[in-house]
Amino acid sequence: MHRWSQLFIPTLREAPADAEVASHKLLVRAGYVRQLGAGIYSFLFLGNRSTQKIMNIVREEMDKIGQEFYLPALNPRELWESSGRWSAMGENMFRLKDRKGADLCLGMTHEEVMTDIARKELRSYKQLPQIWYQIQTKFRDEPRPKSGLLRVRQFIMKDAYSFDIDAAGLDASYQKHYETYCRIFDRCGLKYMVIDAHSGAMGGSQSQEFMVRTPAGEDQIVSCEKCDYAANLEKAISKVDPVEDLKSEGDGQPLEVHTPGQKTIEDVARFLGVSPKNKIKTLAMMVTESDGDAKAPKVRQRAVVLLMRGDHQMNEAKLSSAVAGKETRPMQEDEIRDLFKSPAGYLGPLGIDWATSITDQSKPMLLVDKALEGRSNLIGGANKEDFHVKNLTPGGNFHPTAYVDLRSVAAGENCPNCGAPLRMDTAVEIGHIFKLGYKYSDSMGARVLDRNGKEVAPIMGSYGIGIERILTAAIEQSNDENGFWLPTAIAPFDVVVVSANQKDEQIRSASESIANSLQSSGYDVLLDDRDERPGVKFKDADLVGIPFRINVGKKVTEDTVEVVRRSTLAREDVKISAISDYFLALKSA
């Protein structure tokens, strides 16, 4: 049993001025954390108790499917060179030199170290599958740390890695993690959802994120109320209602129309009396490509032009996938003139020699959004100031390099599975499971012998959970102006026993004995034995996230105390002799 009077729980009446989101304000006010620098936080007594409980849950569940390791945060450069990520990680990686001048970095993730162990030690399919995990500190030099503990530069992650002999094995390891993650987040008492995620530059075939809805989050997620479809906006797809194409005009060949001063989609559509749905939006981008020479790569810029339906928005993550993760940026004015021979506002696909396939690197690419596939008689720019073109038909009078999905889903569009309207929410990512494939075993040279004595690369998965984000998300889900309440499993204490008046001997001793008996029944009890006025103690009790409170006051003369549930503030008189049973019943309920 812990006595408040002996503890360091520095609660604040006011939130720090630079805290914006609820969890940040409350974590500081409740004395869980203190800030040391941008995206760097110290965990004090209560904060540490909570994250330790979270880690214990994670550990208990992970131990059922894997083995716990503990890897170094300090990594040599050569290791990261071997996977190609020393340069790929860019500025997000903290780098330092040792006294001999050798380069080191602080680990952002541990595919490299795990794969290094695997390549040195794993020899046979008989040793597979393996699931190795750790709970360890990660360092990422985020360009913009923000929102208290939501985006930080040093944080604790449970990261796990699986090694299997084949894709079926990976499926099984992945599924184990899926189920384990559900158990972990269920035990932590979170309301979460699992969504399809964008694979990003990690590649890989499948990836799902565990998300908690909250306005404080940074991710946009799309979900269907009717069925279980849910995806990150970076990945989400939807059904679009069919659009009636315009009738061809004249001989059906591209037909220039004078559109003086009409530059935007809306202007042109209004001017010509058509819907933006019959217009083509032309986006001019440049992609940075290298020739793949690892030692002295030649880098060059190449034009990539995107065509979208006039009323659709381009999604950067989808574009990134379409160009295999290469860097893209909008074209500058002179680059636009070079390619289109026209000012912006009148750009279109005609008159340019486009690459005929994705593999043809010699010409500019024309990527057309799938929503335009099969459409006809669209209106686009003429590549000539003050002119647009009618009768544009993809695959007819111009030929896309490829049709790809580039479109951002919008709220209210139709679910790809069941057709019901989709909703959009912001959310915070608390876990991510990932089929990596052969990326690291290939690049780093991990090999085992298969059943036929043939050398093969093991197939990998990686799986992460943000420990502090579980705490933060729980607070975002359950707070009011007076504080927050955590699920019992991750709260620093199960119950706080508030002695309303330490000077009243009967109240004081009743508080002691209640706290003692609950503690010996297996609850984590905090006894507020401070010589403070009751109001101060109640305010603090409401603030610090403990789910239950027992008020010990004047009613002790009737052998009665008051149990307050923080989430609802519902209170109930309970006989002192029945208090253990009362909590026992709660636990089994």
Add this chain to the structure above:
RNA sequence: CGGGACGUAGCGCAGCCUGGUAGCGCACUUGCUUGGGGUGCAAGGGGUCGCGAGUUCAAAUCUCGCCGUCCCGACCA
């Protein structure tokens, strides 16, 4: 990295425009008081005014540079 704001006691802020004794609330210490929702009274302690340079007889205040923090954007395996 681009745009914006801020930096004065542990926390929240005023003072700066118009240069001249550094102030308020909370917290803290001591005493009394009070005892079911941040009790009241009194007396105290605590500040290189982010750092550095410049202007001036004199700088928290004006000028320049740097650092730090937050917000928007870019970015975010």
